[in-house]
Every structure is written in structure tokens, then in C-alpha cells.
Amino acid sequence: MANYSTNEFRSGLKVMLDGDPCSILENEFVKPGKGQAFNRVRLRNLATGRVWERTFKSGDSLEGADVMDRDMQYLYNDGEFWHFMEPGTFEQFQADAKAVGDSHLWLKEQDECVVTLYNGSPLSVTPPNFVELEIVETDPGLKGDTAQGGSKPATLVTGAVVKVPLFITTGEVVRVDTRTGEYQNRVSK
Amino acid sequence: MPWQPGAGLDQLRARAGLLATLRRFFDERGVLEVETPLLCSAGITDPAIEPLIVGEGRSVAAAPRYLQTSPEYAMKRLLAAGSGPIYQIARAFRDGEAGARHNPEFSLLEWYRPGFDHHALMDEVAALVCACLGQRPWRKLSYRALFVDSIGIDPFSASSAQLETQARAAHDLGDLAGDRDFWLDVLLTHQVEPWLAGQGLCFVYDYPATQAALSRIVTVDGVAVGQRFELYIDGVELANGYCELTDASEQRARFIADNERRRALGQAPRPIDERLLAALDAGLPACSGVALGVDRLLMLATGETDIRRVLAFDWERS
Numbered sequence: 001m002a003n004y005s006t007n008e009f010r011s012g013l014k015v016m017l018d019g020d021p022c023s024i025l026e027n028e029f030v031k032p033g034k035g036q037a038f039n040r041v042r043l044r045n046l047a048t049g050r051v052w053e054r055t056f057k058s059g060d061s062l063e064g065a066d067v068m069d070r071d072m073q074y075l076y077n078d079g080e081f082w083h084f085m086e087p088g089t090f091e092q093f094q095a096d097a098k099a100v101g102d103s104h105l106w107l108k109e110q111d112e113c114v115v116t117l118y119n120g121s122p123l124s125v126t127p128p129n130f131v132e133l134e135i136v137e138t139d140p141g142l143k144g145d146t147a148q149g150g151s152k153p154a155t156l157v158t159g160a161v162v163k164v165p166l167f168i169t170t171g172e173v174v175r176v177d178t179r180t181g182e183y184q185n186r187v188s189k
Numbered sequence: 190m191p192w193q194p195g196a197g198l199d200q201l202r203a204r205a206g207l208l209a210t211l212r213r214f215f216d217e218r219g220v221l222e223v224e225t226p227l228l229c230s231a232g233i234t235d236p237a238i239e240p241l242i243v244g245e246g247r248s249v250a251a252a253p254r255y256l257q258t259s260p261e262y263a264m265k266r267l268l269a270a271g272s273g274p275i276y277q278i279a280r281a282f283r284d285g286e287a288g289a290r291h292n293p294e295f296s297l298l299e300w301y302r303p304g305f306d307h308h309a310l311m312d313e314v315a316a317l318v319c320a321c322l323g324q325r326p327w328r329k330l331s332y333r334a335l336f337v338d339s340i341g342i343d344p345f346s347a348s349s350a351q352l353e354t355q356a357r358a359a360h361d362l363g364d365l366a367g368d369r370d371f372w373l374d375v376l377l378t379h380q381v382e383p384w385l386a387g388q389g390l391c392f393v394y395d396y397p398a399t400q401a402a403l404s405r406i407v408t409v410d411g412v413a414v415g416q417r418f419e420l421y422i423d424g425v426e427l428a429n430g431y432c433e434l435t436d437a438s439e440q441r442a443r444f445i446a447d448n449e450r451r452r453a454l455g456q457a458p459r460p461i462d463e464r465l466l467a468a469l470d471a472g473l474p475a476c477s478g479v480a481l482g483v484d485r486l487l488m489l490a491t492g493e494t495d496i497r498r499v500l501a502f503d504w505e506r507s
Binding site: 007027028029030031032033034035036037038040052053054055056057058059 | 235237285286287288289290291360361362363365367370371373374375377378379382400402417419426429
């Protein structure tokens with residue numbers, strides 16, 4: 001991979017740092033009136049998700065990371081791996097629990113998600129911002145209680161537990177924001 | 190590809206107004222406006238400043254020319270020729286300096302005052318800034334007091350290891366390594382300047398002798414200091430000034446030391462400006478001089494935080 005100098009650091013650039021692929025979020029150039037210039041760089045470690053700031057001497061460089069985001073369809077889970085397919089090429093990829101992380105709570109078969117590949121293998125999985133999932137267990141609904149506030153936990157088919165309004169019943173499908181884990185609305189079938 | 194300017198029309202008008210204010214200020218004080226070449230046959234030896242070099246064309250076939258990083262050397266030659274007080278509003282160029290407060294091509298206001306020491310010049314800088322931004326209180330802090338007040342470290346007595354420990358305690362600095370001045374620069378940019386953001390208009394003066402640049406070195410309280418100052422406004426570094434070194438042989442020694450540091454850092458040495466040294470040899474009057482970032486002054490005047498929005502066309506658009 002190519003090397004990138006601090007003045008080429010842009011938001012979204014993927015670089016190798018301390019052995020891990022990282023994505024650059026922000027790059028601030030600072031310099032005293034006279035003297036050494038620095039770049040204060042915010043990065044996300046793509047292997048761990050950690051976001052932090054590292055300072056470089058201006059002009060230092062980092063090796064680019066072979067990382068790319070691909071739109072893929074989630075196929076199934078075989079008990080150990082989650083399987084994805086690129087719709088255009090039908091190429092399949094399997095991701096382990098480390099790569100999938102908490103995203104497994106939002107993966108529904110056939111849904112499109114973003115699989116981040118590092119050296120050709122899944123590094124992380126990003127579900128769609130909104131998913132529609134069936135409730136498999138929640139306390140009995142309170143009919144006619146649509147106006148009143150209040151919520152209760154509901155377990156979704158994927159195992160995720162979200163807070164839903166009291167009138168929602170088992171077997172219904174709800175729309176959830178995967179970035180916050182918040183209930184959005186009931187989906188009519 | 191966007192063709193539009195990055196600055197609004199109101200910014201262009203504010204710039205024109207600011208330039209008029211600057212010229213009026215110096216006209217009223219009898220300071221002469223001058224112009225000097227942007228393309229110079231010698232560059233600058235400072236290891237922390239890289240010039241842009243023009244090497245294509247018949248006029249530079251024999252030797253490349255350096256786009257000036259400041260008009261300092263040429264203006265000192267005018268002073269040595271008897272110009273009296275002079276100022277210049279010029280473009281300056283510094284390779285690799287780009288960010289929210291830096292553009293590789295920028296506008297510098299530089300002026301020289303024969304007979305002024307750096308404290309007298311700080312007074313005049315404050316008057317100029319107040320003429321542009323409105324009256325406001327200002328104060329002076331020595332470099333030592335600045336470090337002690339902001340982060341509780343004496344920059345003259347602390348060891349290099351202590352400075353590094355203080356820096357690493359708060360920041361991920363990877364495998365950065367350097368000398369004492371390097372760690373002072375880390376602390377200045379990462380811890381002291383953020384503190385200065387809450388301090389309004391503040392001059393910092395009497396820098397470590399190793400950071401004297403082109404200022405005279407004197408002994409204050411048993412410590413060698415460079416009679417150099419920086420102006421910060423709300424943490425924005427706006428101006429750098431010196432009580433100027435006038436001794437030609439010491440100036441030559443500093444250029445040579447700069448080039449030795451450049452070699453040690455793996456940088457190409459730069460040709461030394463022999464014309465400047467000849468002028469110093471002929472006699473530069475005792476004077477103080479200062480360079481002030483016009484684009485940053487405009488940022489402060491208009492409340493803008495990104496230099497790209499006060500330039501008609503910043504580096505990416507030029």
C-alpha cells in the first residue's frame with residue numbers, strides 16, 4: 001500500500017497504526033509561531049472501534065490500510081460464522097463474532113448491510129440504520145392504551161431487547177434505529 | 190470542480206477595509222510602505238520553515254528561486270541602506286502549512302522600527318490591533334511566566350525528561366522524540382495555547398535562547414533569553430517580533446548552526462543569504478521588527494474560525 005504524509009490525511013483515509021487498520025476522522029495542523037509543527041489526528045481503530053487522538057510530527061507518514069466498505073446481503077448464521085454475499089458477484093464472505101460484534105442484534109436475513117473488508121476479510125459489519133424485526137416476547141398488550149405514555153421491554157427475533165409502547169404485542173413487527181437501539185414505529189403487515 | 194470563492198462578499202469587503210486601516214495607521218505614524226521581491230535567490234535556514242521553490246523557466250535555469258517565507262531579509266537590507274521605519278503588506282509562502290489557521294500562501298504585515306526595543310514595539314502592535322479590532326485590554330507575560338501560570342512548569346529549569354513526562358501524561362504522542370525545544374513546542378501547542386484561548390490579547394516575550402531565531406540574545410535573571418515576542422489573541426498566534434540581531438558574524442553563526450540542525454534532521458541545507466549578511470556588516474540600525482498574519486487578523490475581526498473562509502481562494506481552490 002501507498003504511504004500517506006500528514007498533509008494528505010483526510011477524513012475517511014484508512015491507515016495502519018500500531019498494527020491495526022484505522023480510519024482518520026479529523027486532522028488538525030498546529031504550529032507554534034516558530035518551531036516544530038504537529039498534526040493532531042483523531043482516528044478510529046477499525047478493529048476495536050476505539051476513537052482517540054494521536055499527535056504526529058508534520059511530514060511523518062503512515063502506510064495505507066487495505067480496507068474497503070462493501071454493500072452485502074446478510075445470508076445466515078451457521079452457529080459460528082455469519083455469512084454475507086455481494087449481490088453483484090455472488091461472492092460470499094464469512095465473518096466471525098469479533099467482526100460482527102453487537103451488530104448481530106440487528107441482522108435479518110436478506111437485509112443489506114455494509115461489510116468492511118480488511119485484507120479481503122470481514123473486519124466489521126454495519127447494519128442498516130433502520131431495521132424491521134418481529135417481536136417474539138413481550139408482556140401482553142394493553143388494548144386502547146395508544147395515547148398514554150409508558151413503555152415495556154420487548155425481545156426481538158434477533159435477541160435484541162428494545163423498549164416499545166405498552167400497546168405493542170408479541171408477533172408484531174417494529175421498526176428500530178440500529179444506531180440508538182430505539183423503537184421507531186409499528187409496521188403494519 | 191467548484192469555481193466559486195470560499196469567502197463571502199462581506200469577507201472581501203472586510204479585508205479591503207482592514208487593509209485601508211493598516212495603511213492609514215502607518216501613514217499617520219510616518220512609516221513608509223515598501224515592496225520587495227517575492228522570488229529570492231536565497232531562502233531561509235530555519236529547520237521548521239520550508240520554502241516553495243521555483244525551478245522551471247529560463248530565468249531560473251542557473252539557480253532556483255525561493256518564494257519568500259517572509260520579507261524580513263530584504264527589508265533589513267532597506268533599513269541598512271537608511272530607509273528609516275518601513276512596513277510591507279506582502280504574500281508569503283510556507284510549504285506544507287495548511288489547516289484551519291494556515292494556508293501555504295498567506296498575507297503578512299511586516300514592519301520595522303529603528304530605535305525601538307521589543308517592548309516599545311509590543312506597545313505599537315497593541316495600538317495597531319486595537320485600531321483594527323476595537324479597544325481592549327492587553328498584557329505581557331514572559332515565556333517563563335506563561336508556562337508557570339498555564340501548566341505549572343518552569344521551561345528554563347525543567348529537564349527534557351520532565352517536559353516529555355508532562356506532555357505524555359495528557360496526550361498520545363506515539364514514538365515522537367526530540368530535544369528540549371521539541372518538548373517545549375509540544376507543550377506550547379497542546380497545553381499552553383489552549384490555555385491562552387481564555388486570555389484575550391496577550392504578548393509572550395523573552396524566549397529560550399535556543400528559540401531566539403533572529404532576535405538579540407541577552408541574559409535576564411541569569412538565563413539567556415532571545416528578545417523575541419509573540420502576540421496571541423484568544424489563543425490565536427497572530428504576530429512574531431524581535432529586537433533584531435544586528436551583528437553580522439553572530440547572524441552567520443546562527444545560519445550555519447541552522448544548517449547543521451537541518452542536516453541532523455535529514456533536511457537539505459539552504460544557501461545562506463550573503464546579501465543580508467553584507468547589509469548587517471555595513472550596519473543595520475538598532476531596531477525591532479514584527480510580522481503579523483493579516484488573514485488571521487481578519488479572522489479575529491470577523492469572528493471567523495477557519496482561514497479558508499476569509500481567503501477568496503484558499504490553497505485547494507487556487
